[in-house]
Amino acid sequence: MANSHLVISDEVGAALLAGSPVVALESTLITHGFPFPANIETATAMEDAIRAEGAVPATIAVINGQIRVGLSRDEIEMLGGLGSAGVRKCSRRDLPIVVGLKQHGATTVAGTMIVAHMAGISVFATGGIGGVHRGHPQDISADLIELGRTPITVVCAGAKSILDLPLTLEVLETQGVPVIGYGTETLPAFYSRSSGLPVDQRVDTPEDVARIARARDALRLAHGILVTVPVPEADALPEDVAEAAIAEATRQADALGIHGKDVTPFVLGNVLELTEGRSQQANIAALVNNARTGAQIAAALAILP
Known part of the structure; x- marks a missing residue:
């Protein structure tokens, strides 16, 4: 279906036409996730990891109201320079606003899933998805709802461990989303390799993920598939270190009355300080590793009958 607001880069368009592997990437990590220049370095490292596996990266964002699928290096640097002050964070509810008012927008997990599906891209790699906030069970990320209604394979390191992981799994179950452990029988905990919570199925190869997606x-099921990959061991935070920092950062957020969409950036920032930068190291390692894994899954899908 033609969409005048959707612009697919020549490289991504050619790959899709040829049936070659393509991996979607979000853009909130560029504008809201990391400070400059780590934001640009991480975004380009993810694209490089995808290319190294023979796939094409498709970083997604909205620029002047135009949804772009596949950003140039100049566009990534422009968004990275603007940061959160000049770019709206875009989930499902925000896309018509930024398109209609010709604003800049950085796509979240949910926003990236929507646009990737519009473009015909079936695999998306990110760091951690949103979920249910600790102590606030009514605060449920739109990412979980989107996973229940958009048929994309999302490769991640689990939900951000600052969240309530057991409740997040409950919502995913309600939404009908299979949670796959890639080389693991337990849900990864974003900064750490395991939460101790069971996944629905362990797989060990990209071909197995591709078979599940096919x-x-x-079966004409319209939900996403969540593929959870543990952060590389060398960069992972010990579970007790991560949990202590998260608990303290969450306590501070509650004490200051911070809620809603402001909780995640506040807690992530405090965890970064409390772990003396080790949380960011784990986050970046997970992002690059997930991009690589996503490319391998996309390649397996491209050759599967």
Whole structure:
């Protein structure tokens, strides 16, 4: 279906036409996730990891009201320079606003899933998805709802461990989203390799993920598939270190009355300080590793009958 607001880069368009592997990437990590220049360095490292596996990266954002699928290096640097002050964070509710008012927008997990599906991209790699906030069970990320209604394979390091992981899994179950452990039988905890919570199925190869995705499509099921990959061991935070920092940062957020969409950036920032930068190291390692894994899954999908 033609969409005048959607602009697909020549490289991504050619790959899609040829049936070559393509991996979608979000843009909030560029504008809201990391400070300059780590934001640009991380975004380009993810693209490089995808290219190294023979796939094409498609970083997604909205620029002057135009949804772009596949950003140039100049566009990534422009967004990175603007940061959160000049770019709106875009989930489902925000896309018509930024498009209609010709604003800049950085896509969240939910926003990236929507646009990737519009463009015909079936695999998306990110760091951690949103979930249910600790102590605030009514505060549920739009990412979980989107996973229940958009058929994209999302590769991540689990939900951000600053969240309530057991409740997040409950919502994913309600939404009908299979949670796959890639090389693990337990849900990764973003900064750490395991939360101790069981996943729905362990797989060990990209081909297995591709078979599950193909079966979902053959059954005409319209939900996403969540593929959870542990952060590389060398960069992971010990579970007790991560949990202590998260608990303290969450306590501070509650004490200051911070809620809603402001909780996640506040807590992530405090965890960064409390772990003396180790949380950012783990986050970046997970992002690059997930991009690489996403490319391998996209390649497996491209050759699967």
